[in-house]
Amino acid sequence: MAASPFRPALDLMVQYARYHRDRRNIATHFVGIPLIVFAIGILLARAQVELGGYALNAAWLLWALSTIWYLTRGSLVLGLATALVNALLMALAEPFAAAAVSTGSWLAWGIGAFIVGWIIQFVGHYYEGKKPAFVDDLVGLLVGPMFVVGEALFALGWGRGMLAEIERQAGPTHLRDLAHPLA
Structure with a gap:
């Protein structure tokens, strides 16, 4: 059973880091x-949601909900920075989902970016020698961008104390020896 998704940022970062110590994995x-975030933005941007008399696309609704989550994890700077990066990715994704873009092109960009993003992730986890964090705890899907x-x-x-903890x-981070992976 997964732990609460409402843990503090430090606890979430430590749990995620346990799956991400190889520097090549972190780089990927x-x-x-x-x-992946960009792809989700593309794929959700065409779905319109009516909220309090305002039309909002599902990508921005997901951004707003995730931003609330990031901002309530106890690290304001980290939460704000993550929300800003995700907002930039959502804004960059919108033109790829615009009504003027064909459905085929919209899906190709969205699904293509999603698949390529995950391939890159799995290459990193090959170097790590561990499965992705979300396999054991779905909240890892939110922690990844953070x-x-x-x-x-x-x-x-920034955050020297958090990094030290x-x-x-x-x-510490390292480069796993692939010739002797169990050493």
């Missing part, structure tokens, strides 16, 4: 996860 996630944004922020010098609990 910088491409794969944005592609993890990538967090890794980018850590690289820029992640590494204390999940271990």
Whole structure:
């Protein structure tokens, strides 16, 4: 049984990091996860939702709901940054779903980006030698974008305390020796 999806950001990041310590895997996630979020934006942008008298496409509705979740995990900077990156991906996705775009083209872009994103993810997990985090806990699908944004922020010098605690609990990043994977 999966733990609560309403855990603090640090707990979520530690759990996700336990599946992502190989630097090659983390690098693939910088491409794969944005592609998947972008693809979801494309695929959901044509579905219109009526909410309080306002028409909203399903991509932006999902963005709003996920943003509420990110902002309530206890790390305002990480939540805001993740919401902003996801908003940029949703905005970039909209033209690929526009009414002027043929249905075939819309589906090709959406499904194509989704499949390519997941292929890149699975290549990373080959290097890691572990299954993706969402296999054990579906909340990993939400944590993935937060993890990538967090890794980018850590690289820029933000969140040193959070990074230290992640590494204390999940271990440091490394390059797994593929010639001796059990060593």
